[in-house]
């Protein structure tokens with residue numbers, strides 16, 4: 001490894017921070033990774049309660065090559081650390097009509113499922129996949145790991161973005177090809193996985209259909225926590241310094257240069273370059289006070305749209321539910337209107353839709369014998385809404401358990417054990433996420449690419465962002481790509497300094 005005496009400080013040990021730390025270390029920098037929590041992983045924390053294990057955040061692994069690359073930087077194989085197990089079905093949809101739809105790894109099997117609902121939509125799905133592939137080839141392959149730090153970077157891509165009709169929404173594209181109302185829901189939920197309303201998220205995110213087909217959908221055996229532990233081991237082995245339980249209060253800046261950062265307990269960490277993995281709006285408003293009034297994005301905070309909040313209910317069951325797939329999407333009776341309640345009206349409706357995670361479908365290490373481990377994720381308004389979560393948390397828990405007991409999980413009320421939940425308040429307090437949003441700013445067109453937080457600060461040359469709120473966006477593939485963009489900017493900046 002090339003030695004380089006320069007210091008890089010990475011603030012935040014989510015996947016974007018970890019990937020940045022590894023990439024910088026591979027370039028030979030002296031790298032320190034700091035997080036306020038007691039474990040690395042960011043939203044991918046692990047909770048253990050009463051013999052049940054829970055991944056707190058991401059569970060669906062797509063684009064596995066982005067992880068493989070991190071191990072290859074150090075001539076290692078990811079497979080030697082953690083196994084990615086292919087899933088089938090990828091997702092099982094349960095609709096309020098009682099019907100189920102399995103979204104499966106083979107197109108042929110998926111077509112059979114589609115035909116049970118609407119034979120005509122089989123052709124439509126094939127056209128949707130073609131459209132998704134065209135978006136993927138530009139949106140993912142060409143743009144996701146390229147910087148959009150200059151307006152001209154964006155202008156150069158305008159013809160492609162117009163060609164891809166990225167000013168349309170994901171639902172707009174899906175509805176063009178799919179006609180059955182329930183299948184329209186199933187094929188348009190992807191934006192919710194990155195915090196967006198399918199009816200307003202830029203259609204660039206329709207690339208996820210093809211991304212899944214191209215690379216598959218996996219589960220990290222042992223859980224996402226095992227993947228995080230593997231990355232910890234890789235960092236440790238290769239000399240990344242990891243400092244936990246350390247909250248950065250302020251980034252110190254002089255003459256448009258970041259000098260280092262001070263923690264809440266008064267320690268100063270000097271650095272030649274700083275990479276922020278914390279939520280960009282929080283960094284700018286709370287950790288860079290002098291920068292608050294300098295324009296970082298075209299639109300001010302009050303016009304900024306944030307992703308939804310998440311209510312996540314964790315529990316074990318004293319029996320197993322063999323019919324519940326690893327990833328189950330439980331759809332309530334309303335779709336577009338419910339999403340409007342969450343994103344626009346910002347009210348907590350009586351009904352909901354849920355994502356149910358049952359890791360024990362694939363990996364028995366998550367629960368004692370004869371038991372299952374679950375988390376149920378319910379999209380809710382973020383903290384811009386007027387909701388008292390101390391009061392609402394237990395009420396929502398009861399409603400969710402009732403609905404699941406009455407539908408796909410009979411007897412749940414009598415077999416549930418070791419339950420607890422997280423609300424948007426926990427996302428704000430634990431991860432310093434602005435407005436407790438699950439996925440930072442929303443993935444709408446006017447908050448994407450150059451319009452999103454830039455990967456390098458426009459005024460402070462040695463301050464970078466690899467995070468869900470920066471380009472290209474949320475989700476594990478997004479933040480791992482964000483770290484690749486930062487790497488290319490650091491290389492470019494080093495060259496400039498040397499010339």
Ligand SMILES: Cc1cc2nc3c(=O)[nH]c(=O)nc-3n(C[C@H](O)[C@H](O)[C@H](O)COP(=O)(O)OP(=O)(O)OC[C@H]3O[C@@H](n4cnc5c(N)ncnc54)[C@H](O)[C@@H]3O)c2cc1C
Nearest residue numbers: 012014015016036042043057058059060248278468475476
């Ligand atoms: C419940 C849930 C389920 C999800 N499921 C999936 C999924 O299945 N697949 C997928 O691809 N994506 C999923 N996502 C999205 C994905 O997890 C996130 O977009 C991604 O992990 C965010 O990574 P990040 O690098 O931006 O950092 P984060 O995970 O946001 O971590 C940032 C870290 O920075 C730390 N930090 C912040 N400020 C400071 C400070 N001042 N000082 C020190 N430390 C600080 C925080 O404590 C945190 O640890 C899910 C998200 C959630 C919440």
